[in-house]
Amino acid sequence: MNKLLNQILRFGVVGVIAFLVDYGLFLLLTEVCRVHYLVANVAAFLVSVIVNYILSVKFVFDVDKRRGAGTQFLFFTAMSAVGLGINELMLWLLSGLLPIPTSVSKLVATAVVMVYNFVTRKLFLERKEGER
Numbered sequence: 001m002n003k004l005l006n007q008i009l010r011f012g013v014v015g016v017i018a019f020l021v022d023y024g025l026f027l028l029l030t031e032v033c034r035v036h037y038l039v040a041n042v043a044a045f046l047v048s049v050i051v052n053y054i055l056s057v058k059f060v061f062d063v064d065k066r067r068g069a070g071t072q073f074l075f076f077t078a079m080s081a082v083g084l085g086i087n088e089l090m091l092w093l094l095s096g097l098l099p100i101p102t103s104v105s106k107l108v109a110t111a112v113v114m115v116y117n118f119v120t121r122k123l124f125l126e127r128k129e130g131e132r
Contacts, residue, residue, distance in 0.1 A: 014055040022048035037102040049080045083113040
C-alpha cells in the first residue's frame with residue numbers, strides 16, 4: 001500500500017506540472033490569442049500529453065521494459081486521446097450548453113480526466129508484479 005501511495009503522490013506532482021502546462025496554454029490561447037475554446041483545448045492538451053508522458057515514464061510508473069518506447073508512447077497517446085474526448089465533451093457540455101465560463105469547465109473536465117488517466121496508465125503502462 002505504501003508503494004501505491006508513493007506512486008499516487010508522484011502522479012499528483014506530475015499531474016500538477018502537466019496541468020499547469022495544459023491550463024496555462026489553454027488560457028493563453030483563449031484569452032490572449034482568442035482561439036476558440038475547443039481548438040485551444042486540443043492544442044493545450046496535446047502539449048501537456050507529451051510533458052506528462054515524459055515525466056510519467058521517468059518518475060511515476062515502473063514501465064514494462066519489454067515494450068519499446070514507441071509502443072509505450074502509442075499506448076499512452078491512445079489512452080490520452082480518449083481522455084481528450086472526455087475533456088472536449090465536458091467542455092462542450094459545461095460551456096457550450098450551460099452558461100459556465102470555459103476557465104471553470106476546463107478545471108472540472110481536467111479533474112475527471114485525471115482519475116481516468118491514473119487508472120488506465122497504471123493498467124496499461126506499468127509492469128505487473130512478478131514480471132521483469
